[in-house]
Amino acid sequence: MAGAAQLRARNASFWEQAAPGWIRHAERQDEFGRPLGAAAIERLRAAPGERVLDVGCGCGGTTAELAAAVGPTGVAVGVDLSEAMVAAARHRFSQPRFLAGDIETMGAVPGAPFDAAYSRMTVMVLADPVAGLTTIAQSLRPGGRFAATVFRDAGTVPWLPAAVLGAAPHVGDLPPLPLGNEPGPFAFADPARIERLLTAAGFGTVVIEPRDVTLNPPDEPDAVAEWLIEIGPAGAAYREAAAPAQASARSGAARMLERFRTHGVGYRLPAGIWLVSAELGG
Numbered sequence: 001m002a003g004a005a006q007l008r009a010r011n012a013s014f015w016e017q018a019a020p021g022w023i024r025h026a027e028r029q030d031e032f033g034r035p036l037g038a039a040a041i042e043r044l045r046a047a048p049g050e051r052v053l054d055v056g057c058g059c060g061g062t063t064a065e066l067a068a069a070v071g072p073t074g075v076a077v078g079v080d081l082s083e084a085m086v087a088a089a090r091h092r093f094s095q096p097r098f099l100a101g102d103i104e105t106m107g108a109v110p111g112a113p114f115d116a117a118y119s120r121m122t123v124m125v126l127a128d129p130v131a132g133l134t135t136i137a138q139s140l141r142p143g144g145r146f147a148a149t150v151f152r153d154a155g156t157v158p159w160l161p162a163a164v165l166g167a168a169p170h171v172g173d174l175p176p177l178p179l180g181n182e183p184g185p186f187a188f189a190d191p192a193r194i195e196r197l198l199t200a201a202g203f204g205t206v207v208i209e210p211r212d213v214t215l216n217p218p219d220e221p222d223a224v225a226e227w228l229i230e231i232g233p234a235g236a237a238y239r240e241a242a243a244p245a246q247a248s249a250r251s252g253a254a255r256m257l258e259r260f261r262t263h264g265v266g267y268r269l270p271a272g273i274w275l276v277s278a279e280l281g282g
């Protein structure tokens with residue numbers, strides 16, 4: 001298994017290449033991907049006047065939602081590894097603050113301490129999750145709250161590999177698949193591991209709950225296929241492919257996703273997630 005430095009470099013390269021797809025589909029991701037993080041937003045209970053940190057803010061949609069919750073007397077700060085996505089977030093939203101940086105190496109996030117921290121589908125892709133979670137802990141005030149979501153096992157998110165498998169034969173080489181606990185969508189499948197990592201980072205009162213959610217994009221097979229391809233591991237190869245190969249990739253992914261589609265109604269994409277919450281001791 002690769003070391004943390006190698007995995008960190010791999011992560012930086014992957015997100016640099018993935019960013020154009022996330023930026024292109026930012027509005028779609030905000031709308032149809034919201035169920036993936038809604039439970040953590042609700043658990044966090046960000047209140048007016050609070051200072052809230054959004055880890056892995058992407059193109060800013062979740063940070064904007066947190067900013068609305070804390071209001072004009074509060075502060076919402078989004079941090080992401082991708083400079084391109086942070087630039088897009090700043091362009092899309094004026095109220096929150098956005099920072100580009102590696103949560104694993106920045107010590108404490110500028111603007112700390114925060115009352116609460118949130119993360120949607122990010123801590124599972126950290127190269128060194130203890131380092132990243134420790135930064136989050138060091139950025140919170142004593143008693144600060146943390147709420148996050150991560151995927152459970154691959155069997156609970158069947159559309160994710162389906163989109164990749166449908167597109168892969170028509171595009172170039174894909175990034176290496178994660179091994180063991182290497183960063184990836186299912187690196188936090190084991191709840192016992194999640195608790196160990198949070199405890200090692202200094203959190204207490206760790207609660208890990210299974211939730212089943214559903215994404216409901218509209219009945220637009222070509223658009224849905226492209227969205228899921230572009231935000232996944234095949235995204236960079238897809239964007240580099242010629243137009244005929246891109247069309248074939250979309251068709252291949254759409255065929256694999258057909259079982260989740262109701263014609264004339266839309267898609268129901270199930271996802272098994274862990275809702276993770278914890279507090280920082282005083």
